[in-house]
Amino acid sequence: MGLVIIFSLVTLLALYGxxxxxxxxxxxxxxxxxxxxxxxxxxxxxxxxxxGFPTGTH
Structure with a gap:
């Protein structure tokens, strides 16, 4: 689920750009x-x- 977090960060950086x-x-x-x-x-x-949305536990 780290992929969702990485994609979200890249999207936010693109919006800032x-x-x-x-x-x-x-x-x-x-x-x-x-x-x-x-x-x-x-x-x-x-x-x-x-x-689904990433959770803290497996």
């Missing part, structure tokens, strides 16, 4: 941020949907 790219008017960074957020966000949602 989108906001930063908008402030700096960096179009290429914005495109890559949108792509990364879309792909890793989708992986996060589908992993949680298929395997």
């Amino acid at each position: 989108i906001v930063r790219s908008l402030r700096e008017k960096n179009i290429l960074g914005l495109l890559f941020g949108l792509g990364a957020a879309a792909v890793f966000g989708w992986f996060t949602v589908m992993t949680v949907w298929h395997h």
Whole structure:
């Protein structure tokens, strides 16, 4: 279930990159941020949907 946590962190970092790219008017960074957020966000949602939310115990 560590995969969900990693995907979530990458998605959050991509969203931060989108906001930063908008402030700096960096179009290429914005495109890559949108792509990364879309792909890793989708992986996060589908992993949680298929395997469930990670718990602390096995």
